[in-house]
Amino acid sequence: MPKDSGIGASPKRREDIRFLTGTGNYTDDININGQTYAWFIRSDVAHGTINSIDASAAEAMEGVLKVFTSADFAEAGGIPCGWEVTDRHGQPMQEPKHPILAEGKVRHVGDPIAVVVAETLEQARDAAEAVEIDIDELEAVIDMKAAVAEGATKVHDDLTSNLCYDWGFVEENREAVDEAIKSAAHVTTLELVNNRVVANPMEPRVAVGDYNRAGDEHTLYTTSQNPHVIRLLMGAFVLSIPEHKLRVVAPDVGGGFGAKIYHYAEEAFVTYAAKVLNRPVKWTSSRSEAFISDAHGRDHVTKIELAMDENHKFTAVRTDTYANMGAYLSTFAPSVPTWLHGTLMAGNYITPLIYVNVKAVFTNTVPVDAYRGAGRPEATFQLERVIDKAARELGMDPVELRRKNFIQPDQFPYDTPVAVTYDTGNYDATMDKALEVADYAGFEARRAESEARGKLRGIGVAHYIEACGIAPSNLVGQLGARAGLYESATVRVNATGSISVFTGSHSHGQGHETTFAQVVSEMIGVDASQIDIVHGDTSKVPMGMGTYGSRSIAVGGSAMVRATEKIINKAKKIAAHLMEASEADIELKDGAFSVAGTDKSVAWGDVTLAAYVPHNYPLEDIEPGLEESAFYDPANFTYPSGAYICELEVDPETGVIDMLNFTAADDFGNVINPMIVEGQVHGGLAQGIGQALMEACIYDENGQLLSGSFMDYTMPRADDMPMMNVDHSCQTPCTHNPLGVKGCGEAGAIGSPPAVVNAVIDALHRAGHKVEHIDMPVSPARVWKAMHG
Template sequence: MPKDFGIGASSKRREDVRFLTGKGRYTDDINLQGQLHGYFVRSEVAHGMLKRVATEAAAAMPGVHRVFTAADLESAGGLPCGWQITDRFGNPMHEPKHPVLAEGKVRHVGEPIAFVVADTVEQARDAAEAVEVEIEDLPPVLDMKAAVSGDGPLVHDEVPANLCFDWGFVEDNRDAVDEAIRNAPHVTTLELVNNRLVANPMEPRVAIADFDASTGDHTLYLTSQNPHLIRLLMGAFVLGIPEHKLRVVAPDVGGAFGSKIFLYNEEVACMFASIQLRRPVKWASTRSEAFVSDKHGRDHVTKIELALDDDGTFLALRTDTLANLGAYLSTIGSVTPTYLHGTLMAGNYKTPLIYVNVRTVFTNTVPVDAYRGAGRPEATYQLERVIDKAARELGIDPIELRRRNFVQPEDFPYATPVAVEYDTGDYGAVLDKLIEIADLAGFEARRKQSEANGLLRGLGVNTYIEACGIAPSNLVGQLGARAGFYDSATVRVNATGGLVVMAGTKAHGQGHETTFAQVVAEMIGIDETMIEVVQGDTAHTPMGMGSSGSRSIAVGGSAVVRATEKIINKAKKIAAHLMEAAEADVDLADGTFTVAGTDKTVAWGDVCLAAYVPHNYPLEDLEPGLEETAFYDPANFTFPAGAYACEVEIDPETGKVRIDRFAAADDFGNVINPMIVEGQVHGGIAQGIGQALLENCAYDENGQLISASYMDYAMPRASDLPMYVVDHSCQTPCTHNPLGVKGCGEAGAIGSPPAVVNAVLDALNSGGHKVDHIDMPVSPSRVWQAMQG
């Protein structure tokens, strides 16, 4: 029988009451007294020398208070990168300055050159058109292979061959992998592209900066997944504001998918302008601006080689990837294609030798950083595509080939050759569940029916593993991280028994206000409505690393557990005193303290009251009050895993692909709220299907983004998506966090693209078209061209 309370219950999301009734409070809903409005003059060319920026005419226009250029920000630092990568030769990566406003050069279309601040946004926009910008065009650097040839133009003059770094992982494996591939009975090789994407959250970015000259306090309201990180980066590294004088507030956030992790130029410019003008300054992105200013995702070109023996046993794996960084290093742009990618190249399999080479490249395009999955979808796509091709070459069923090479339950904990250790899993059980829920036994009958209707039908299968919650801090510090990856929570109990959970995470659609309350309600045995969850305000929450990488429940939730445990332990001392019993004999269940073996009880509310009205209180042992803080630094990643199946139909006359069926079986460890988990998987699959079939960032030869609106960038609609069959009943709890949970937010976006592409290729080959690969997005034109040979 389903639970109706606490952990494991499908409690309705309490957030949805305000969202669905129009009472959400987003950054753009905030307007401050005396507020000014900003508008950016952006580069219209991809690469050029910035010869002149004339602001006089614009500054004289009605309502204009100031026009800022790079010259005004000489005292500001550049936007920092949060992770330093050391290349395979032992050298640190190149870190060219990332200026707030363009200095000397413009390096991508959309780069901000000037910031106009006026009484209204209309006046600021009009004045921006009067700013005269003279740029001497330079040849744009666009193609990654050409960029690193050493013969072409440079994005940054100080970075030879546009190469930020050449990374090898694990370098000690390199020679052994090369030898194994040379001597293997069979080697499958595949070259593929992981297409560039725009995150497109529903809510565009907004920033409102407010400097109070009377107190020296700075407040920044913004759309962010990580307010504490923004405070640290902006305050310490760019504007030199002491952290205790900078408050960052992220109210309700309408989606992010990674794009709101980072410190952006616009946020810094708003704060700088507010300091100079002594007035609040607001900037709100248009959707058109978002396409050329929000960080893009993916954009890898990879050659992957899988060595197998005659029975299909994996012997070695080697990859060589060019990863596009765009024009500048973004906040975590360096780690996304390296440690978040290379550590997942083992997948679910016992491949004994793996070597991953990644060369990161500067180009005259929008900077690239984490997008839902951040490195793990790229790794999974490479691996699962090459396995399918190997199965076809060897004549082995693709499901059987995967099963033969799985890490088995008795192998855990399993140390991979790419420097991570999986703690738990049962990949065979998850695959069996997929076969059941996807009704794969009935596939051949469905294929025959499709053929009778003149359509080609294909089945694609994918298995994946993900690493969630980067950890531990001491290890990632050795690997170049410039921040810790712990999280924190403060639990404050009120005198009447209700409590407030103040978390260092920041929800942007995941339902933290519901799930965190479920965890605490389960631990204490009180109603979830007695618990308030507060996030997103650095003045009211302890230092945390926000929400990204499916870390919120595994890391942030574990901090909540640890703080609540401290609360319970102190409450037990008070209860023991009230009941004149030994603390060791006191239990807490269903909101009541009891003494083992007796009928003595005291209610949770009575103990809370005693903590704040300490007339009968063990003062010699305890301070009054009931409030605790905990920081949780995980010992390891969590490793959710899953198996996905996709069935497509292709119209051979047009190449149009239609997804007919999609099933997902996932192992997320213990599940806090099944309904929320199901929703997270649904959303991820939709985005993965979008990448596989529709979405693509395209630049022309001049570096102009030609897919810069929804007229040109194809987002998935409801009609593009099937009704999914989702299951997360196969649960192997994580062994190293107190909840036994694993991340779920990115799984769908990781497992779905290769399943879709594998299904398309299966359909084509079943129809007699010998096609080994089609790059995403698998558009009708690409499919039709492949069918023509």
């Protein structure tokens, strides 16, 4: 076995060869003979009644094939929501229709009203200018608390109010939590905002619809993290296309971060329009269009209270959150502030009583859904910020307060009061490692050096836990999920011994073609170069649920392991027959089968050839061929955790923050490829630090997006990032999947925002500024204002 092929090695990502040489195959690279182009006409007001749409002039222009409006979709369903939440009174959430094109009203800037399809993109764009749309602008509902006030203008006239649901968890704890807070020796209260952000993946969304009239077959090429889910939702609920007549292909995808999980109206449109016109239809989003059409992330306003006894032990946590849904319910939006957030409010700590209340609110803004971390960053930010404030109020070191309340290794498996069970963890170990790598003990000397230069140096600590590999299906079904959350794999061994692995997971930057091959390479003993990973095409791969929630290796990889185990078991039967030995005595090592205790052996390739050329083959026992499938439905979530430490300087004259050093000590369980894991953490840290310091999606009172381009929406650049020290040596393997893995893709975005804000507040406090909190993004202007009152 070559050292760079199996589990634990760090071979370079083989998919990067095509990405770095410009030979990748992205959706926008797909062009079909006879292709036409779609241009979406979107609302420039946040809320209004559509009086009329006059497309006659546009349809008479050169190259224009048709102008579509909502009237063309009278028989179509709305874009479905994939998760139903039941409120604390036992009532289902309010679920308005989300039409493909606006019906009667527009509800956010960017809401699609009409679409021009023409022979060229330029013709479609020019014709869009000739479409006359008369809209009576209505009052926009932007502020969440105002949206649920008595007499507020409704986003959806057919709903009783703008409140989607009022969720309580755990509802039976509510009175006990109230009493614990009343009787506590100390209570720390903090009000904070988890700012709205835009995902901004490198590749904007693209959709190409094609239709084969001869077979009544539809094909959608799209930038998606889960093509099978798109096929299911669009086929069954929107366009009523049988699944065997609908193929969805997601080729190379340049980043997703959650924004490409969902089924979008543009996908349904091009699929439908291709049949109507009997021509392929292509739509490519511009970056400006993405700001008002891609699902946004976060956008919570929270009050959190932490109660402690006289020994500084946590006794209760209570939170009240307003969560913005935007104008419509995106695919998984209702689950993010509830089941992906409330179930993590125990954090890494022993807290006997927890109650989480979430009011989800409709506003005249772009829909909000999962963004890297999805609910777990929101929970972690609340908890880690209030713990830091509590430590300051108690005069304790923030590390000491956390240690005093950590769940201990001998307490696992640990049942939290918020309905989840952590299987493994060692939180003191990750904290110890972070303190060591960050040289926490040497901070005072560094602070004195900064002070001599007129700078304020601060250090911030945070500890996080997250739930990954969303599962099991029977549990999430009870919680409102309208889909299973298993994963699938088919392993096909060719006659010459090479292997094709078909996975329902999808790669959009995670390195699956490298890491998945490493797993199979380790199990069989063949070089990873002999293993091909196939994904992203519903006509090739078995039904799968795609990639999000750090589920790729824990769920998708486990399905692959199960299918490969079946392959090995069958191959052992063939090898035993070839060597005239008992199957129980057959061993597989380094790509060869041998009989235990003898010098008899047969190569992997000889066994695979025998499977397809069965001249000497146990036909009476098994069929020819060597191909197996498996579906894996996890028994539980996985629970990565880690300690993060941020060190920075603040310029007291300008409020400018200089990020100096960031340490991430994570427990990801077993690690398949350390290099790829480190890269995933780096990416997550960039997004978390970006949210903490600079990213902000800002609407004015009329619902106009003020930060709708990179001129106004600040993204972190390389020179904004600090030195990043990443360690994943503290490994407590997951106990319930065959690889012992936990997931790593979202960790950096979860643990970094509170560490950064804690560091800023620490810097200001050490300089005598009694600032308790600054909302993200912690911009220089906000820092300066906090310092100067």
